[in-house]
Amino acid sequence: MKRRTLLATVALGLGFGLAGQAMAQDKVKACWVYVGPIGDGGWTFQHDQGRLAVIEKFGDKVDASTYQENVPEGADAERVLTQMALSGCNIIFTTSFGYMDATNAVAAKFPDVKFEHATGYKREHPNVSTYDARFYEGRAVMGTIAGHMTKSGKIGYIGSFPIPEVIQGINSSYIHAKKVNPDVTISVVWAYTWFDPAKEADAAKALIEQGVDVILQHTDSTAPLAEAAKTPGVIGFGQASDMAEYKPSPRVSAIIDNWAPYYIERVGALLDGTYEQKATWAGISGGEVLIGEITEAVPPEVKAAAEKVRDDIAAGTYHPFTGPLNKQDGTPWLAEGQVAEDGELAGMNFYVEGITGDIPQ
Amino acid sequence: MNIGGIDVATLIASLMVASVPIMLAAIGELVVERAGVLNLGVEGMMIIGAVCGFATAVETGSPFLGFVGGALGAAALSLIFAFLTQVLLANQVATGLALTLFGLGLSSLIGQGYVGIKPPLTGDVPFGPLVDIPLLGKILFGHDPMVYLSILAIAAVWYVLKYTRTGLILRAVGENHDAAHALGYKVQRIRLLAILFGGAMAGLGGAYVSLVRVPQWTDGITAGAGWIALAIVVFASWKPWRVMLGAYLFGGITVLQLNLQAAGARIPVEYLSMSPYLITILVLVIMSADRSRAALNAPAALGKNFHASR
Secondary structure (H helix, E strand, O other), X not given: OHHHHHHHHHHHHHHHXXXXXXXXXXXXXXXXXXXXXXXXXXXXXXXXXXXXXHHHHHHHHEEEEEEEOOOOOOHHHHHHHHHHHHOOOOEEEEOOHHHHXXXXXXXXXXXXXXXXXXXXXXXXXXXXXXXXXXXXXXXXXXXXXXXXXXXOOEEEEEEOOOOHHHHHHHHHHHHHHHHHOOOOEEEEEEOOOOOOHHHHHHHHHHHHHOOOOEEEEOOOOOHHHHHHOOOOOOEEEEEEOOOHHHOOOOEEEEEEEOOXXXXXXXXXXXXXXXXXXXXXXXXXXXXOEEEEOOOOOOOHHHHHHHHHHHHHHHHXXXXXXXXXXEEOOOOEEEOOOOEOOHHHHHOOOOOEOOOOOOOOO | OEEOOEEHHHHHHHHHHHHHHHHHHHHHHHHHHHOOOOOOOHHHHHHHHHHHHXXXXXXXXXXXXXXXXXXXXXXXXXXXXXXXXXXXXXXXXXHHHHHHHHHHHHHHHHHXXXXXXXXXXXXXXOOHHHHHOOOXXXXXXXXXXXXXXXXXXXXXHHHHHHHOHHHHHHHHHHHOHHHHHHOOOOHHHHHHHXXXXXXXXXXXXXXXXXXXXXXXXXXXXXXXXXXXXXXXXXXXXXXXXXXXXXXXXXXXXXXXXXXXHHOOOOXXXXXXXXXXXXXXXXXXXXXXXXXXXXXXXXXXXXXXXXXXXX
């Protein structure tokens, strides 16, 4: 107890000494907090790939060996973060939306430690930055494939929690599926978990039994693909990671989160003293969202259509949320040719017109 | 048949599959408890069964051997429990809880090398054209062998407990171990065998999760199924067929709530998600409302250690 108090005091003291200054450092200790196991084959796996890329890039100058898996979102996260800050981490990446409040609370106590929160929007202290990826851009490509590929006209979406990031994904998938297939409907099942293979598999199964033949998942494990593999004709997409072991079908393509460039940039900035607080939201054009190989299970013309969407988004000539678009209740949202603003997207809490069902509040 | 956008035959067929793990584990635990032993380590044994079964199936390429491996692995773990409680006379509640914690940790260690691998697929029993019978075909003939085995296990346990001498001895040991001992039955040996059986069944249930229901290995894959199995034994008031009823009820609600969501039912998701647990609590309360009858059904020597010198 005493030792911890002492350490905290030292840390605070150091913090006051350095507050606000960006100084080059000889050695940086970077630490990661993961919501699932690295072996999930999805979300956490990709963050860990980013961590490994940092080690490869900087070698001895960066100690990136510290990470903690399976940290629950909530009080436990705060304890883990405090422990990491006390153990000398200079920069801590918290890699799940649910760590938002814990990250800001701990950041207040350790002003000299940099905190980087993934997918959040709260930056209450100068040492908190946020980073996110425009997953909805990838969803636009997946939605295009889904609309072409569905025979039953029903696509399914396994949602984790009703947060803006997931709702963007549902809307973007639906808009682009409808664009190529006006009769398409989307069924959303909320799993209320990021990672629970049995539940994710059950959700996929329930969707398939409802006649859904294209499954989009917004949860972290490969279980929905494993479930889709049991029924011929049902396809799905890799989520967060390539999930290549389910190629060529049911996994016909994937949204891959590529965190490595961001991690290298931020740790590098800390090393050479150019580090500043910021909010990053990069997408396909920034290389943060990659589209996994579209397999031969998809007809060439569909593949070409999907790749065109991808390339247009990358080139900046097309925005997935381009008007005319109405909200679910029929009120106009975007006029012809108007594109959604980032601020509005970041707080998205409504379905677009055509999607049935309510978003749980 | 189609109610509220949900195909009833498909729903029943998938609830049968969803119920298999808890049903197998619960029928094993029922035998253990009827012998007078309370083993709270079901969750731990299930997850060891899941990882051992997965590892065996991947290494040998045979799902059948996988299930055998899962049963053996979990039985081996239950042997630790048997040694501690039957030989060293340790407290059964504490030992059982320790077994669960140990099992969760050990499974994570064993499973390190098996993350992200696909196991060999367990096929359905080939009933040929019978599957195409409308309505009943899917429910009765469209499953993998373990679904039928789980029902057979219930029937077998029911028959043995009710009609055979072995069952009579097992129940005697569970009701009054001193009397059984006085009659010359080896109380500890009988309990040891019951614990091993319980372990093997929990292992089969666990292996079903990792080999069929979610064909992959990840940490904590059983996600509390063992605790539900324990609750179902009480819910069933230690009677085999009611174990089946309880398992189908629980599995059914879990599947139904996801199906309702997928079918677009206008019920708030939060209520649907908590419904399986709410109904479990409700049923437990109703079952135990009549205190005297509930107490009559419980084996009299449940949770009590036996030592011959007393």
